[in-house]
Amino acid sequence: MPEYKGMVQPVRATPDEMRKIFAEPVPDEQKPEKAIEYLDEIRKKFRSFVVAMESCVKCGQCAENCHTYLGTRDPNNIPANRAELIRKIYRRYFTLEGRWFGKLVGAEDISLDVIEQWYSYFYQCSQCRRCAHVCPFGIDTCEVTFIGRQLLHWLGITPKLHAAVGGAMEKVGNHTGLPKPGIVDTLEFMSEEIMDEFGVEVEFPVDKPDSDIIYIPSSADFLLNPYTLMGAGMFFTYIGANWCIPSNVTEAGNFGLLFDQYYTQRGNVNRLLNAAHELNAKKIVWGECGHGWRAAKMYVPSLADRPVRWPLTHVHDEAAELIRRGELKLNPENNPEPVTLHDPCNYVRACGLNDNMRTIMNAVTVDFREMNPHGVDNFCCGGGSGILFDDPEMYQRRIQLSQKKADQVRATGVGKDGNGILCAPCSICKAQLYPMVEEHELGVHVHGLIDLLAKALVWK
Amino acid sequence: MKLLIGQILPYITVTLFTLGVLYRLGRWVGPRIVHNITLSPWPKTNTEVAIRVGSEAFLFRNLFRFDKALWFGAIMMHLALLNIIGGHVVGFGFLGEQFALIPGLGISPELSTEMSDMLGTVFGILLFVALLYLLFRRLTLTPVKLVSKPSDNLWLIYLIVLVGVGNIMRLFHDFGVGYEQVRDYIVALALFQPVTHMELLNNGFFLTHYLLVQILLIVFPYSKLMHLFGMFAERWIVNRVYKDPAPGMPNIDVAAARRAGIGIPSDDAAEEGV
Ligand code: HEM
Ligand code: SF4
Numbered sequence A: 001m002p003e004y005k006g007m008v009q010p011v012r013a014t015p016d017e018m019r020k021i022f023a024e025p026v027p028d029e030q031k032p033e034k035a036i037e038y039l040d041e042i043r044k045k046f047r048s049f050v051v052a053m054e055s056c057v058k059c060g061q062c063a064e065n066c067h068t069y070l071g072t073r074d075p076n077n078i079p080a081n082r083a084e085l086i087r088k089i090y091r092r093y094f095t096l097e098g099r100w101f102g103k104l105v106g107a108e109d110i111s112l113d114v115i116e117q118w119y120s121y122f123y124q125c126s127q128c129r130r131c132a133h134v135c136p137f138g139i140d141t142c143e144v145t146f147i148g149r150q151l152l153h154w155l156g157i158t159p160k161l162h163a164a165v166g167g168a169m170e171k172v173g174n175h176t177g178l179p180k181p182g183i184v185d186t187l188e189f190m191s192e193e194i195m196d197e198f199g200v201e202v203e204f205p206v207d208k209p210d211s212d213i214i215y216i217p218s219s220a221d222f223l224l225n226p227y228t229l230m231g232a233g234m235f236f237t238y239i240g241a242n243w244c245i246p247s248n249v250t251e252a253g254n255f256g257l258l259f260d261q262y263y264t265q266r267g268n269v270n271r272l273l274n275a276a277h278e279l280n281a282k283k284i285v286w287g288e289c290g291h292g293w294r295a296a297k298m299y300v301p302s303l304a305d306r307p308v309r310w311p312l313t314h315v316h317d318e319a320a321e322l323i324r325r326g327e328l329k330l331n332p333e334n335n336p337e338p339v340t341l342h343d344p345c346n347y348v349r350a351c352g353l354n355d356n357m358r359t360i361m362n363a364v365t366v367d368f369r370e371m372n373p374h375g376v377d378n379f380c381c382g383g384g385s386g387i388l389f390d391d392p393e394m395y396q397r398r399i400q401l402s403q404k405k406a407d408q409v410r411a412t413g414v415g416k417d418g419n420g421i422l423c424a425p426c427s428i429c430k431a432q433l434y435p436m437v438e439e440h441e442l443g444v445h446v447h448g449l450i451d452l453l454a455k456a457l458v459w460k
Numbered sequence B: 001m002k003l004l005i006g007q008i009l010p011y012i013t014v015t016l017f018t019l020g021v022l023y024r025l026g027r028w029v030g031p032r033i034v035h036n037i038t039l040s041p042w043p044k045t046n047t048e049v050a051i052r053v054g055s056e057a058f059l060f061r062n063l064f065r066f067d068k069a070l071w072f073g074a075i076m077m078h079l080a081l082l083n084i085i086g087g088h089v090v091g092f093g094f095l096g097e098q099f100a101l102i103p104g105l106g107i108s109p110e111l112s113t114e115m116s117d118m119l120g121t122v123f124g125i126l127l128f129v130a131l132l133y134l135l136f137r138r139l140t141l142t143p144v145k146l147v148s149k150p151s152d153n154l155w156l157i158y159l160i161v162l163v164g165v166g167n168i169m170r171l172f173h174d175f176g177v178g179y180e181q182v183r184d185y186i187v188a189l190a191l192f193q194p195v196t197h198m199e200l201l202n203n204g205f206f207l208t209h210y211l212l213v214q215i216l217l218i219v220f221p222y223s224k225l226m227h228l229f230g231m232f233a234e235r236w237i238v239n240r241v242y243k244d245p246a247p248g249m250p251n252i253d254v255a256a257a258r259r260a261g262i263g264i265p266s267d268d269a270a271e272e273g274v
């Protein structure tokens, strides 16, 4: 399956899996017609989409600035061409020039083949917004693929991975399908680990009523990135916070942003706010997850369906603020290894976290080396927007998509002695980079930023 | 021919251009900015927004940062174009004597006309060369070739021809038209008076240049040239003021927590005498 007329494609969810996330697949013969109908609906709603469709001058500047084109040299991975996959249809059906001049201006009739192209190339885009950042007009191809993926979802085409994540979220409130007893067990185990390794007593309160702060960890931190969650626990304990983790939302991610910004994303937002309401919390603090933080910070206001009483901040914002005020005693010598920082795209181009990450980094490490380019100009890890597909064809693509990142890490020289740290404070970045640092033999370990902060805390 | 291009078409052109642009802009106003998709780092005030958008619109900041060669070609082309459009308005309006009107410079009307001629010639050639460069780039650089549609190349060729004819009129005076002729013609058009008897309409180069401009204006609203407005519409979405919520968590007193030794196992704490 994961190939269609020479295009790689992620494995798709079965009709039953689609129904579990409340989408009814459209039969193939009706897909083209329905696609036009849905596209018409959406273009009348989103100005971001219409302006992106009608303003590109094809200057080509975005090409060399997208890691997917750099890694694959596939023409359809040039942002302008990726957007063109839907623009050619938009032109044909919704503009006069498309109807009059057809091929001359690149208009094309809809067909199943076009829809399959969408599926292949909209799911190679990691929605990192580097194209928007470099485009002379700010044309945001990420926004175009958001809408392309939305159309695909309504047609019943969603990757198995994304649908499974959506289903698990619906059922237990996280992506890994971990139920409350499992959460509590894991957290107890983490407390013991912290005691063994750092000699401090840290408790992880769950569902504690009247907590001042609820902390939303990425569920991957329970299994794959334990040091990030342990680090958050140590941080909140160190500062004496009245905090807890709500068992109903143990997920910083929101895949709704990535495949269904209507039902799924809105549902997750309301699930979060209900949890804050029930625990009578005063503030919501977010864990390390790039797209999830964007979905929370930038989309809660427009999806909440109610006044939002809880200020939302990222744990990096809070840690950086305390560092600036000189309230944390830190020993950077605890992190003696050479470190480089991979800026999660969503943090730097959609959430403004650039400076705060560096405030923390500089305070907790001794040998921090910037990548080139870094910060807001940084390239994506190649896994963004959840394209962490494991089937052989797509996995091969992931290696290509991470090529640029690998070159960047190598150029910093942190992995020369095999003890370097690649700090990537986002769950998707981590999941992409764990295997990729091996594939590219970079000589680094992947860590979160809170991991490093916790190690540097001086307790007495 | 003279009647059509010189007398009738101009009114049609102006009407179609205006309605077309309004129609297109109307299509952008209907849909809303649904979610906040500003690009960070965010401007914190409207002045910062204006600086950001202004530097993109007039200096092509992003092109400069990420592709110097394209920046150079693009800024030359647009700068020359801007001056030529301005030159057409001012030059015909003041018959080339505009610089003499600036007080304190002591420029004579003759000198002003000469300067006007000079600037027109320079920018005309600059525009022509810049367009050639952009076409060359479009036909040779792989990524640009890959994103081009036939219409992208055609637009450049069209402009090259349009500008080429204009340059011929300027460089070879036999083929040119006088400032005065044009002014009288425009005035007559504006007053809805007959113009077909006018001498400049016997000039084939002028008719061609004039026809090409009118066709351009009619097609403008349905073409990539709408990026003139599209750029501001897109920037209005992705460059807006955003203010971060203040950091600081409720009921946090780090100093007190550290004094109380929170997290330090009690046997340790006893040793320390806490
Ligand atoms: C505020 C006004 C404008 C801005 C900021 C602007 C900006 C740009 C930029 C950044 C590009 C891409 C670079 C390039 O390909 O050269 C471009 C291309 C272009 N612009 Fe403009 N432009 C403006 C007005 C106009 C106008 C009024 C015209 C009308 C004739 C025009 C004609 C073109 C053409 C033909 C291209 C394509 C060049 C190519 O194919 O390489 N522009 N513009
Ligand atoms: S940089 Fe912007 S205008 Fe240029 S081709 Fe890419 S999307 Fe189009």
Ligand code: SF4
Binding pocket: A065, A066, A067, A068, A078, A079, A082, A124, A125, A126, A127, A128, A129, A130, A131, A132, A141, A142, A380
């Ligand atoms: S959002 Fe990122 S991956 Fe997608 S087209 Fe733009 S630069 Fe490429």
Ligand code: SF4
Binding pocket: A126, A127, A128, A290, A291, A343, A344, A345, A346, A347, A379, A380, A381, A382, A383, A384, A385, A426, A428, A429
């Ligand atoms: S996975 Fe990480 S690097 Fe990649 S898009 Fe998300 S935040 Fe960007």
